[in-house]
Amino acid sequence: MVIDARLCILVVDDNEDILQLVSELLTAEGYQSLSAANGEEMYAALTQQRPDLILLDVMLPGRDGFELCRQLRADPESPPVIMLSAKDQEIDRVVGLELGADDYIVKPFGRRELIARIKAVLRRSGNTEGRRAQGVYCFDGWRFKPARMELIDSNSTVIPLSTSESDLLLVFVQNPQIPMSRDRLLAMTKGRNSAAFDRSIDSHISRLRRKLGDSAKAPEIIKTAWGAGYQFTCAVDLI
Incomplete structure (x- = not known):
């Protein structure tokens, strides 16, 4: 399968061998590859070209990958992020996802796994613009703009969403009042062949x-449907 050569991926890793290996793999797969060894080089690259995705190592000199991911997520226009790390503890994965990473891959990883994860995230972001640009969804005093990955509250305050958050909310607003299992949510947001963490x-x-x-203890909008998964409870209008 020939991948659109215009898709650009920025690889941020201070290990020169990994940087070269991943860059060569991406080029062989038809992607345009950019490289950076630390946060400063990453931001310098971002001023020159906006990539479609960032592969971000956790253990970096200076600002680590967690801090850089947090900073990137403060910009609603930032590209999706896949974190790379030798840290394989569940808490590290959770921290990465909580900070807004779209996926988290543990080193060492195989060629096929990396490309599959990249394709899945790109499918949910840069390659899904047509699906995302579907007007404005209104519910319970909120407005949701999937094309811009934004939530707007009743005071017109804009709250940026990550790619994964926006994809998940889009599934909910398009399926209100319907209990959705974790497996179904994964399939509808990440694709059935995704190797992403099922939790x-x-x-x-x-x-x-x-x-x-x-409320985390007594949610009213996204309720836990015991034995079934989750349910979006609000009535939704599309304008």
Whole structure:
């Protein structure tokens, strides 16, 4: 399968061998590849060209990948992020996802796994613009603009969403009142062949609830449907 050569991926890693290996793999797969060894070089690259995706190592000199991911997520126009790390503890994965990473890959990883994860994230972001640009969804005093990945509250305050959060909320507003299992949510947001963590949905929903002001202990907008998954309870209007 020939991949659109215009798709650009920025690889941020201070290990020169990994940087070269991943860059060569991306080029062989038809992507345009950019490289950076630290946060400063990453931001310098971003001033020159906006990539479609960033592969971001956690253990970097100076500002680490977690801090850089947090900073990137403060910009609603930032590209999706896949974190790369030798840290394989669950807490590290959760921290990465909580900070807004779209996926988290543990080193060492195989060629096929990396490309599959990249394709899945690109499919949910840069390659899904047509699906995302579907007007404005209104519910419970909120407005949701999937094309811009934004939530707007009743005071017109704009709350940026990550790619994963926006994709998940889009599934909910298009399927209100319907209990959705984790497997179904994963399939509808990440694709059936995705190798993403099957518990990542829980982290994304926790972040969505916080941004919606939905109580973690007694949520009213995204309720836990015991034995079934989750249910979006609000009536939704599309304008």
